[in-house]
Amino acid sequence: MTVRMFSEPKKPPVRLVTVASFNDAFVANLAMGRLKAAGIECFIGDQNTVAMDWYYSNAIGGIKLCVNETDVQEALEILRDGRYLPQDVPFVPSCRARHR
Numbered sequence: 063m064t065v066r067m068f069s070e071p072k073k074p075p076v077r078l079v080t081v082a083s084f085n086d087a088f089v090a091n092l093a094m095g096r097l098k099a100a101g102i103e104c105f106i107g108d109q110n111t112v113a114m115d116w117y118y119s120n121a122i123g124g125i126k127l128c129v130n131e132t133d134v135q136e137a138l139e140i141l142r143d144g145r146y147l148p149q150d151v152p153f154v155p156s157c158r159a160r161h162r
Contacts, residue, residue: 077131078105081138082147083124087113090125093146097129100140104129 084090087109097104107126112119119125129137141147 079134080126080128080129082127082141085124087118087125089125093127094140096144096160097137102133102137117154
C-alpha cells in the first residue's frame with residue numbers, strides 16, 4: 063500500500079512596504095489600529111528595539127508601520143486623513159521613502 067502526502071499549495075510571498083515610521087510606540091499603535099479598523103493587514107517593526115534602547119530609534123529608522131504592497135495607496139490615504147502623515151510629503155514606492 064502506497065501513501066501519498068500532498069502539501070497545500072504555497073501562497074506567493076507577501077511583500078511588505080513601510081508606509082510610515084514613528085519615534086513613539088503609542089502613536090504607531092494608534093496608526094496601526096486605524097489601518098486594521100479599515101480592514102488593512104499591517105505590521106509594526108522594531109517596536110521592541112526602540113522600547114528597549116530608545117536612542118537606537120534614529121539609527122534604525124524608528125518604529126516602522128508596514129503594509130502589503132497591494133494596500134499601500136489605501137493605507138497612505140487613511141494615514142493622511144487621520145493626520146498620522148503630513149499632507150505635503152510625497153511617497154516614492156520604488157525606494158520606500160518619503161521625500162520633501
